[in-house]
Amino acid sequence: MTTTPTVDVHAHVLLPEVEALVAGLPGLAEAKALDARRNGPAALAVSGPMVRERIPRLTDVSVRLAAMDAQGVDVQLVSPSPSHYHHWTGEGTSEKVYRLANEATAAHCSTAPDRLKGLGLAPLHHPGQAVEALRHALDQGLLGVEISSHAPGRELSDPAYEPFWTCAEEAGAIVFLHPFGCTLDERLDQWYLSNTVGQPTENAVALSHLIFSGVLDRHPGLKVIAAHGGGYLPTHIGRSDHAWSARSDAGADCAHPPSSYLRRLYFDSLVHDPHVLRELVRAAGADRVLLGSDYPFDMGTEDPVGALRAARLPEPDFHAVRGGNAAALLFEE
Template identity: 70%
Template sequence: MNTASLNTVPMRTVDAHAHVILPQVEQAVAGQPGLQEHRELDARRNGPESLAVSGRMVGERIARLTQVPVRLADMDAAGVDVQIVSPSPSHYHYWAGEDLAERVCRLAGEGVAEHCAQAPDRLYGLGLVPLRHPSLMVELLDHALGLGLKGVEISSHAPGRELSDPAYEEFWARAAESGAVVFLHPFGCTLDERLDRFYLSNIVGQPVENAVALSHLIFSGVLDRHPGLKVLAAHGGGYLPTYLGRADHGRRVRPEARGCAAPPSAYLERIWFDSLVYEPGALRALVGAAGASRVVLGSDYPFDMGVEDPVDRLRAAGFDRETRDAIRGGNAAALFDL
């Protein structure tokens, strides 16, 4: 195809933040040692009221989370041409030992690939890697890429490990070398019972976790050592992008905060962010901080903390057409090599 014909191909609208539930993953962990302790921790962090509401919410949306025809109909209604589908973060299971963790990640990657294969022109997927077991991560990243997936999804931390942990260096290097996208999507907040009411575990906890995880990547120099690394932060990067003045100041005045080669704010141009910040003013602030080329459309489909109208919310922000089109699909097409 020549350049002229390429220019006539209409740009597709890409939702880079959408999820699938994979029953085979939950079947694999059922009854395993450690699962009950994990559930008890989850209960302490969320509180009984939020657990009950979340259970009903997922039950009501299970068809949207598992059935491709339902997903495609919802995409059509929202004006979305393409979704990047990642496993529900509830599938991380970072409590699992090595053998079970490897099985979970392989099942997750295969399940996402099978789901996306039902609509290969509209659905692309991400797999999982076990943050608790760095020695397995390169192998499982390669497994996901071998299935045709575009990268992997990770949480903000694993028990005993932050993203600045040197044990992850081989993984970051392989992800950068391969062009894989690493989708940073927190699940659970270590503030625990302080957030166990009013759904603060998600409302406040997820943006906090995004900010902490991204700060570890920045201040530890991970992004300096791996300049080709493609990190996409869910939820607009949480509290980090619009409050980096404090981080820049801290680096200037604190010697222990100088592990990065440049001021922390300079690294926003090395990270991608989804548009899931809800309000037009917040989206304008995110684009002002990170740049129009670093924001992609995101809905968190189909969970209740997501939005059903990501395109309308982008339009409401009042950007010029070039910026709007970049966020609507151009940036994601480049990021995911669509």
């Protein structure tokens, strides 16, 4: 059991090529202004230096591998920084962004292919491009794509994404659900609430759209990994179950109680509380939780295995989350 590799499914790469591509384009300044309003000046004053200090860890493979060794991590599933979504871009630029992101991530991982597996990007703001973006990512040797919790004017329940879900299911591709920004906007612009409250909220809303709309009924083979332990949803799923059973509108479009769908999803372990992690394992099942660190950002953990050990799971469950589940997902034939 202990010979199973330790696999971290939540780790990021920064792609300067993508930022160079969009630099100076119409729409970028407005997008940055929105991001500034959502986060607030105090958060930006901390986040800028934090990211700059971590650029070697985000871009240099040798630094990444040394950090993995120090953490006891054998394999990382590397996804682009969510700052690369650029949901403001037109179709032409959007295609250039996802192609460059896919190719650059694949190149980064190719320098240590036994230890680094990668995900590309799918542009939710142009649903018609999502399928070709996923296929392009797979053509680069990546295992799937990272997506946000929504795009402007569209939720994950939008019928326009049906071809994408179909393609991901048929290809056996991984879809990593990782929010960027929160539509609560200036309500969260102090004390870094934009992240501490915003990210778990976005996760819960996005997953609820997948569940209540019937996406997971129509595509039972989807391999969706939710970052940040799925946010607030797994620990508050009883309220969803109650609504599903008590109200005709809540239960109109999904066939089963919402809690049952947790066992069709995957969740990373990054919840920052051993008691919450134990509850996540109870709610979703020990076979649906995967080790995650959010490497190398400050809202992650420097010791993902230690954080997992603190939950005091039964030893078989500990090893399943540490790497067994992810190894089966990433390396299955």
